[in-house]
Amino acid sequence: xxxxxxxxxxxxxxxxxxxxxxxxxxxxxxxxxxxxxxxxxxxxxxxxxxxxxxxxxxxxxxxxxxxxxxxxxxxxxxxxxxxxxxxxxxxxxxxxxxxxxxxxxxxxxxxxxxxxxxxxxxxxxxxxxxxxxxxxxxxxxxxxxxxxxxxxxxxxxxxxxxxxxxxxxxxxxxxxxxxxxxxxxxxxxxxxxxxxxxxxxx
Numbered sequence: 781x782x783x784x785x786x787x788x789x790x791x792x793x794x795x796x797x798x799x800x801x802x803x804x805x806x807x808x809x810x811x812x813x814x815x816x817x818x819x820x821x822x823x824x825x826x827x828x829x830x831x832x833x834x835x836x837x838x839x840x841x842x843x844x845x846x847x848x849x850x851x852x853x854x855x856x857x858x859x860x861x862x863x864x865x866x867x868x869x870x871x872x873x874x875x876x877x878x879x880x881x882x883x884x885x886x887x888x889x890x891x892x893x894x895x896x897x898x899x900x901x902x903x904x905x906x907x908x909x910x911x912x913x914x915x916x917x918x919x920x921x922x923x924x925x926x927x928x929x930x931x932x933x934x935x936x937x938x939x940x941x942x943x944x945x946x947x948x949x950x951x952x953x954x955x956x957x958x959x960x961x962x963x964x965x966x967x968x969x970x971x972x973x974x975x976x977x978x979x980x981x982x
Contacts, residue, residue, distance in 0.1 A: 796866040800855045809960045813951075815866075816851050822867055823847050823874050830878035839881055845947040849965050850874060852950075923975050931957065932971045935964055 799815045802808035824844070831840035854873045858866055924933055938953045954961045 797860050800858055800860075800866065803852075803855050803962065807960055807962055809962075812852060812855070812961055815855060816848055816951075819851055819867060819870055820847060822871055823851060826871055826874040827878060830875065830882070836882070841946065843878065843881070845949060846877075848950040848961060850877060852962055852965055919978060920975060923971070923978060927971065929967070931959075931967055935968050936971065939968065 794811070794814065796815065796818070799808075799811040802811040803815070824847070827840060827843045831837075831843060850873065851870060854870045855866070858869050924936060927933060934957065935953060938948050938956060940947065950961045950964060954964050957964055
């Protein structure tokens with residue numbers, strides 16, 4: 781089989797670009813799952829390379845839990861007109877994800893939330909701006925309690941209240957919510973963006 785292509789249940793061949801097009805236009809879950817399965821090895825190899833120091837074990841596990849959302853986000857901002865293979869694009873996205881995490885780790889304790897714009901998990905520093913961490917988490921809890929969309933609280937609770945302080949995988953959340961992975965990620969990211977906008981006026 782040619783690299784970057786896979787066979788669907790109907791036996792047809794789908795390129796990465798075709799899968800990504802279906803994800804963007806139709807929110808096609810099967811295409812997303814195929815893309816995740818196809819490129820998980822690239823993501824893990826990049827994380828293993830940059831987070832190989834035993835000191836980064838916790839962060840490495842955290843990044844491993846971000847695999848599905850990173851591949852989805854990379855698909856959403858992939859531009860085929862740049863003539864770059866998706867595998868290369870994903871590798872670059874993962875590389876900068878790791879490097880930014882390592883750099884931010886030197887300055888502040890991380891607060892892991894997904895950012896749909898830059899495809900990173902912003903640190904407390906980038907989230908709270910000029911207010912302190914207690915005020916930031918107070919704003920987060922207040923916004924969550926006031927949220928009218930009940931799906932938001934369910935997704936946030938499942939995502940961040942897992943065992944051993946590990947993020948619950950998006951695939952598991954999607955199954956429990958009976959939604960698509962990208963649908964859950966988008967609801968999550970809209971809520972985080974809402975908090976960021978509120979924080980500007982604190």
